[in-house]
Amino acid sequence: MILVTGGAGFIGSNFVLDWLAQSDEPVLNLDVLTYAGNLENLASLQGDARHVFVQGDICDRALIDRLLAEHRPRAIVHFAAESHVDRSIHGPGAFMRTNIEGTYTLLEAARAHWSGLDDAAKAAFRFHHVSTDEVYGSLGASDPAFTETKAFEPNSPYSASKAASDHLVRAWFHTYGLPVVTTNCSNNYGPYHFPEKLIPLMIVNALASKPLPIYGDGQNVRDWLYVCDHASAIRAVLAGGRLGETYNIGGWNEKTNLEIVHTVCDLLDELKPDAAGSYRRLITYVKDRPGHDRRYAIDARKVERELGWRPAETFETGIRKTVQWYLDHPDWVAHVQSGAYRDWVSQNYAERQAD
Numbered sequence: 001m002i003l004v005t006g007g008a009g010f011i012g013s014n015f016v017l018d019w020l021a022q023s024d025e026p027v028l029n030l031d032v033l034t035y036a037g038n039l040e041n042l043a044s045l046q047g048d049a050r051h052v053f054v055q056g057d058i059c060d061r062a063l064i065d066r067l068l069a070e071h072r073p074r075a076i077v078h079f080a081a082e083s084h085v086d087r088s089i090h091g092p093g094a095f096m097r098t099n100i101e102g103t104y105t106l107l108e109a110a111r112a113h114w115s116g117l118d119d120a121a122k123a124a125f126r127f128h129h130v131s132t133d134e135v136y137g138s139l140g141a142s143d144p145a146f147t148e149t150k151a152f153e154p155n156s157p158y159s160a161s162k163a164a165s166d167h168l169v170r171a172w173f174h175t176y177g178l179p180v181v182t183t184n185c186s187n188n189y190g191p192y193h194f195p196e197k198l199i200p201l202m203i204v205n206a207l208a209s210k211p212l213p214i215y216g217d218g219q220n221v222r223d224w225l226y227v228c229d230h231a232s233a234i235r236a237v238l239a240g241g242r243l244g245e246t247y248n249i250g251g252w253n254e255k256t257n258l259e260i261v262h263t264v265c266d267l268l269d270e271l272k273p274d275a276a277g278s279y280r281r282l283i284t285y286v287k288d289r290p291g292h293d294r295r296y297a298i299d300a301r302k303v304e305r306e307l308g309w310r311p312a313e314t315f316e317t318g319i320r321k322t323v324q325w326y327l328d329h330p331d332w333v334a335h336v337q338s339g340a341y342r343d344w345v346s347q348n349y350a351e352r353q354a355d
């Protein structure tokens, strides 16, 4: 069994679905279900004994101790976080608590559990920390892409909190010998992406004929990876990554925000034409995000060279699948927009609640 934290969020739920599609090894999914946690993402696993869901907080040490003692997972894959940069600007407190204190709590619980294992189980144990390219800071137009040795220069409360968590994970390896690996990934996109982030927001706003807000001049660059490719990279690093190492994960797909929004509009024009004209008419420039990082770019050669990982999707195939997924899942979108997804857990899913 593996313990996944944050497995009801965007990337975590895609990872759990992918994991259980690839193997029969059960998943213990610990998620407190903030606004970003949505068990509807995992509806297809209802009744599947390989998926055990526990609603609980990664800051709750007693709960984590109990779960580790009871289920004895061979690995922890740690996704749980506050993840939205704009929210971190308006209210950084939750980011400090979950991303820093939560990671610290999990590391300490993992260390206590791991130190009680026999030598073989100790050697096999993994703490896989899922992190972001944003810890590296912002690049100029002609700077080389981020490598794993790039100094951390986080600029937002979100990225600063993730950078702190990456440092904690590193320290628990060097000081205590906890067998950790860390992945720093570029911007993900794909199914189940909460529509506060750029790509899903543009899709759902366009379908509702609402403005498509572009921050600043729209020329900020992000490096995009289809979420299932992130899941396959995590599997590869968990299986074969060297202890204490970090691996950058990315799709070699740098795009300006304006290019992204144009692509989304053009795909919608093709797949769901609007009588009022091209969806590009809805593009609206708005005030820039404070401290808005100009460019991220990931150099993923280390994971490619050491572990032979490659993304399966190009940006063109991945974005087409994504737009089609949102068109095919109006109920998921409607439940997220109305807030009904929050009732879903009590009505359909919760197998166990934390004390």
Ligand code: NAD
Pocket: 005, 006, 007, 008, 009, 010, 011, 012, 030, 031, 032, 033, 034, 035, 036, 037, 038, 056, 057, 058, 059, 078, 079, 080, 081, 082, 083, 084, 098, 102, 130, 131, 132, 133, 162, 184, 185, 186, 187, 188, 189, 194
């Ligand atoms: P998300 O916001 O969609 O999901 C986060 C999940 O964590 C939610 O289900 C939420 O309920 C849960 N959670 C939050 N606080 C918790 C707590 N205290 N205890 C237990 N569960 C809690 O985020 P995401 O986009 O899926 O990102 C997952 C991870 O991947 C994060 O660590 C993020 O930093 C990292 N990451 C994200 C991206 C991206 O593009 N989204 C890119 C690189 C790395």
Ligand code: TDX
Pocket: 083, 084, 085, 086, 131, 132, 133, 134, 186, 187, 188, 196, 197, 198, 199, 201, 213, 214, 215, 220, 221, 222, 257, 289
């Ligand atoms: O309405 C918008 N208009 C806009 O122009 C939104 C929501 C975003 N943007 C811009 C800001 C960014 O330059 O689009 C870009 C992408 O924004 P987000 O989707 O908010 O993602 P970003 O800030 O790049 O962070 C994401 O990628 C790295 C995730 O949210 C993080 O969790 C991850 O670590």
